[in-house]
Amino acid sequence: MLDDNLKSQLNAYLQKVTRPFEIVATLDDGDKSRELHTLLQEVAGLSDKISLREDGDDARAPSFALYREGESTGVVFAGIPMGHEFTSLVLALLQVGGHPPKASDETIEQIKALPEGLHFETYFSQSCQNCPDVVQALNLMAVLNPGISHVAIDGALFKDEVEAREVMSVPGIFLNGEPFDQGRMSLEQILAKVDTGAQEREAEKLNAMPAFDLLTVGGGPAGAAAAVYAARKGIRTGVAAERFGGQVLDTLGIENLISVPYTEGPKLAAALEEHVKQYDVDIMNLQQAVELVPASEPGAEHEVRFASGASLKSRTLVLATGARWREMNVPGEAEYRNKGVAYCPHCDGPLFKGKRVAVIGGGNSGVEAAIDLAGLVKEVILIEFMDELRADEVLQNKLASLPNVEIIKGARTTQINGDGAKVSGLTYEERASGELRDIELEGVFVQIGLVPNTEWLRGSPIELSAHGEIITDERGMTSVPGIFAAGDVTTVPYKQIVISLGEGSRAALGAFDYLIRQ
Incomplete structure (x- = not known):
């Protein structure tokens, strides 16, 4: 064995x-x-x-x-x-x-x-x-x-x-x-x-903490890198995260982190946290940011309020709240989430062994998901909105070689259907003709990209792009002096772990430079 x-x-x-x-x-x-x-x-x-x-x-x-x-x-x-x-x-x-x-x-x-x-x-x-x-x-x-x-x-x-x-x-x-x-x-x-009573006790504890020099909101690669770089400068540093590791925790194989030929998301997240703990950094988990109160004047403290009732203050901030899986926002998706609608083929794929499933999305993530699922399920139907798949050619070639995969292009998913307890199929529209078609299925895996976690910043003076991403300058600073941002939550292109690590480091260095000039 x-x-x-x-x-x-x-x-x-x-x-x-x-x-x-x-x-x-x-x-x-x-x-x-x-x-x-x-x-x-x-x-x-x-x-x-x-x-x-x-x-x-x-x-x-x-x-x-x-x-x-x-x-x-x-x-x-x-x-x-x-x-x-x-x-x-x-x-x-x-x-x-x-x-x-x-x-x-x-x-x-x-x-x-x-x-x-x-x-x-x-x-x-x-x-x-x-x-x-x-x-x-x-x-x-x-x-x-x-x-x-x-x-x-x-x-x-x-x-x-x-x-x-x-x-x-x-x-x-x-x-x-x-x-x-x-x-x-x-x-x-x-x-x-x-x-x-745990949440209330933790909130009381955080409310009593003195202000930080730099507080990172988010604990993914960008947040972890910012914390390490800030702590190495000898300034009082904290990390407040909904879950340390962020979306990396949901990633299986990682093969493009330079100098590390292969690792897995949870292992990398644990390594990031362990590295941060090598320094004098306060790590505060289970803290979902809900409101930002910027400093009233230059050099004053910014405040971040959390769903737990806690509030933390800091002279500078690095916003690194990352992104999450984009949802289709069609009828039935929310109702049947975890009842046939899934977002992680590696995790949930084995539960659909021998069944018929759909993958929504023809980019790299969607095609990789369809390839993985094809080895487990009876049949995979990949549905792509555009007229051509957007995945790398090598992935498309692999997908085309699989006998139990059907590809439908130029199709817009309009509804997830079910019997009240679980998914039974979906409805899609042929974009060219406008005709609606139904497919009988037992599972739907959604793989259509990411959406930034910036809802809590709407209404604040932080400038956001049309897609809701935080706009930063060459030092990682936002439209508010002393508040920086890094990682997938920003307008920086190419949402990659290695880029987030660099962006977090840059934001921390920018914040330190800002502090010493005050």
């Missing part, structure tokens, strides 16, 4: 286990149970502190639970945690085995203080890069608090459950049998949702 390289790595990790524990497996006669059995035998064989039992009685097979001192830790995997979830398995083994988690003392105490009776279930797919954050966070909560349990379920292996519970997007999270949330969530986000 594990190759020599993985065994070697796992063996090194398991040397950190200090407390004995048991893996209790529930198996049947199926092939997947045999695969899981092999994996668990190999894991147990790498440490004398891990033992394997095969007398589990879980309702799901194959599955396994982790027991410590004869008692369940509340951590259960239903399925085989390989792919992106292999890291979740390793961390669970270490934490149950006594290795301290990478969480602050404050967070650990918050978890321990949560009430009993929280039973979480998470449906994941092995190809989903967003799922491990959720699985690992809930596993940690189960390990630290005996009143919490968590089952991580491979949706591709338990398809009957997925269909019965209408899970059409992963990670799909349930709490005590009821839908809790969908999509990537950090430990902080989960705690904020179950600990009702």
Whole structure:
């Protein structure tokens, strides 16, 4: 099950286990149970502190639970945690085995203080890069608090459950049998949702903070780079982000970051955060900016207000709130989001195995999505508004070689159709004739570009382009002195990670130059 390289790595990790524990497996006669059995035998064989039992009685097979001192830790995997979830398995083994988690003392105490009776279930797919954050966070909560349990379920292996519970997007999270949330969530986000007083406590804490010299609003590549460059200048620096990493967290393979031949979005986001933490920078997560109050006079402090009720002040700002997936804004899209309408083919594609789906958009993202999905689903229909695809020629050639892909050009999607619970198809207009046509489908993947996150700036003196992007000068400064901007939220062309890193650095240097001239 594990190759020599993985065994070697796992063996090194398991040397950190200090407390004995048991893996209790529930198996049947199926092939997947045999695969899981092999994996668990190999894991147990790498440490004398891990033992394997095969007398589990879980309702799901194959599955396994982790027991410590004869008692369940509340951590259960239903399925085989390989792919992106292999890291979740390793961390669970270490934490149950006594290795301290990478969480602050404050967070650990918050978890321990949560009430009993929280039973979480998470449906994941092995190809989903967003799922491990959720699985690992809930596993940690189960390990630290005996009143919490968590089952991580491979949706591709338990398809009957997925269909019965209408899970059409992963990670799909349930709490005590009821839908809790969908999509990537950090430990902080989960705690904020179950600990009702957390947001108010955090707001009070932030309101009491002294003003910064430079505050970055946004924690993607641009925001992280700005924070590093500012902190290296020795000025008081902060980062307030809705989620550190931004849209990078939703990116799978990254092959164009110079000097890094290949990485993945979540890994890069973690590396960016780790780099920022090397300096004296205050990182404030789960903070969605809702209002900007510019300084009343040169040299005074700007104020940013957040949805949490918090307010932060700073002598200079770097606005790096990034962009998000553009929506079609047609009837049915919002109603069936996560019920057949999806935006991440890598995450949700496995849930549509053997089904008929559409991809909206003929640029690089859309064609890449169609190519990826073609290996999973029964049929892909790619719908492009223009009369020709806009993707790179090499991608178009690959797409054309796939037998289960149909391409419809010159078509405008006008409506997503469904039965009230899930997508059943879509309607599009042939632009040349104006004729409306219906297609029966079970999924729609929208890949039509990005929209800047600047709604909160409308009505402020920050000058925006016709597309809502922040206009900056050669130093990254906006129309308001002392307020800079960087990354995908600006008019700078070519929305690329490497460009955002440079733009964030430039904005921080521009802000520092502004400060020393005041």
